[in-house]
Amino acid sequence: MESIIKFENFSFKYMNQSHPTLKNINLEIKKGEKVLIAGPSGSGKSTLGNCLNGIVPFSKDGGFKGTLKIKDIEPYERSIFEISNYVGTVLQDQDGQFVGLTVGEDVAFIDENNCVSREKIHEDVDVALDLVKMKDIRNKSPQELSGGQKQSVSLAGIMRSPAEILLFDEPLANLDPESGRRAMKLISDIHEKTGKTIIIIEHRIEDVLEEDFHRVVIINEGEIVANDSPENLFKKDIFRKNGLREPLYIEALKYAGVDIKNSNIYPLEKSVNEENKNKVKEWCLKYKEHSKEIKKDILSIENISFSYDKKKELLKNIDFSLKEGEILALLGNNGAGKSTLSKVITGIEKEKKGDIKLFGESLKKVGIRKRGETIGYVMQNPNHMITQETLLEEVKFGLKIREIDNIDEKAKEALRICGLYEYRNWPVTSLSYGQKKRLTIAAILALNPKILILDEPTAGQDFRHYREFMNFIKSVANRGVGIILITHDMHLALEYCDRAIVLCQGELIGNEKPSIILSDEALMKKANLKETSLSKLGKCLGISPEDVMNTFIEFESFEVKNNG
Template structure:
């Protein structure tokens, strides 16, 4: 007897009224109860539009023309309203700030229960239980401004779990998270999956990060069409990722640099499962042939920070005693976890904020008194959010 799909697309297409061409073309996809599915694709591939079709934002918020069929729990979504769809599928958006509706984490988690007129005693107990599942039990009284990106996302996750929906949809959950926080997020999603056995759909382009924990299937979408539907080992060992502009895991790239042919029987879907016994000789030859770049840049200093410190509120230091020197022609990467001060440092360089102490020099000149306009003539900046 065939299994009954919990999500079923049949010859499904969608075109926004504002666009001349369909965004989704002839989608055929079945997802079964208890599966954990990753939908991956490059920017503009249609993967988020697919997610909007699942949670009802299409057609109720984003208008367009639909053809074909999409059923959830056997019900045609076209015949449902967004309220009833929200009872079947909970969504965690990539922008956690846009999903926050409460003044505290606890209020945000309880929002759905308040709408259902649940008693206060039951509400507090259910909020406590679900907060423990996402390790937010000690932050229930915190405001959104006091939470990190990862904590906001866990709050959003708890908020959709508390309604006991059958399907959890994650729309690019790693978009605003650093690698370490992203890894933790994937671990939490996997832990919840194992505890609840809910159907999990993750829409993401950071393939390697999601594959930190096991996935049942990976669905590749590009140009609004499903390109592949297979397990991670088969996908990573194929050419589908590179052909569709999706970055393959770095360890796979390294194996290819070492002239190792990556095959599915090597279990390359995750680095911990990867079998390299037959490739050790090639890897050793490649490793020993790599020479470190020992060239020294002797150009003059172009940008220098000396003992720079900064605080937004005058109490908690964001930057403290920052010293570095960048020479002409250098390419520098500034890395750090969420909240480390990377963006704040760039704001000081551009003049969006003023340092509390220390000196910033451009070609030896203190630029403290230069306006934002004057700094823009020597320092170009590309924002993280294009809308800014």
């Protein structure tokens, strides 16, 4: 196959940085290949993508060394419009993607630019939206959509691109688990049917590699540290060394004593044999589940219902409690009502029926500002929260308006916790999407809330920062703070949450331990949740999926913690 992309000794440095973000990149991608580019936050993987699609240097200035060629052009010497004929892109930040006033107009944009007939445009838009299950929102404004719906519409739009190369920057970031699985399947179908070159930039290794890839390119600190098939890289144990997470089933096999280097382990079905089955069974017997101390309720949601009009209830008789020191996962498909519920709890929206009680006291007459003193809320999209120019100013802002003492030190400590202290004087505009997420979390943590609601807190975070942050969240919970995590990440719910509640079409359909929720096939299907590879491993080996998941949690909690 001929090369369609070629980097030769390529380096790039942003104007406001002292060191290059990309260093001596030598990479060749063949026409028709499907390649995953992975790396920790700040590794340079998104910058590499931006060099391909023209965002660098047309939106972000910097200096180049070496060469980059896409087919017969050097992208940084052409216009961004010319480059779009070679590289079609789905951005990580969906709000920067939309150009139409409605979903239909946005998906039709490429056809309109190519002077396609009106009848053909309508047909193409219907086909594209139907494939991503978004046909019924064709006439909605993009601003009305949830993060997951925006991502799905972006996928529909890119399907209309005539470009030979399709670049997806973190396509799973805001999708519910089942929608993410469908999105990856859709991308694979596009690849198979069109023969286009597919490049995906992601750090969610397990979800992405459920589909076949020719290669995985791992970038760390601006350099390519690995470039090989997924199976070979799993055997080299290179993912964890570079701040990335392997599929959970591979971690479980390692914990159970399976010789990964000399075994077939990818895909999952290849790992099924009698020896592995016996090792996993012995492992499950060794680690028994430990019960947690039951604490009193800190927040009570009592038969809450909510609607914007009288026609459709977005929340219907929601009833649950949050205990002191509990980490509660709020799960469900895109549009299930998760973000709406959090807005009602914080007072951004007012319930139509029911009551919310904090420490046993009703919040009916308590406004947003007063609730904000005890209930911290971090939105899904960081761009909706950031108001200041530098990181330090952003974290100090909330402390200032509340006239809290020791503002400077508290702000710096919050930045240290979230791994952003070294960037404290940087302009916010220079941050990646994932770093902006951490900044908004730091700003809320500095206020020392009693209840913390985090909407997709780990979206866009690499494994190292994910683990550091979630360990911090556990330490916050251990001090008695109640935490609600609105998440599509089944791994997070399983490993870090004491309990999970599940919403579907505004109704509460599950309220149990995460391992029980994620073993209930009917419930998962109804709520667009996705089975973890741990559960699949259990089924393949003839072991209870719940036993495998609970053993994994206990092993991580006790063995890994105690042995560092």
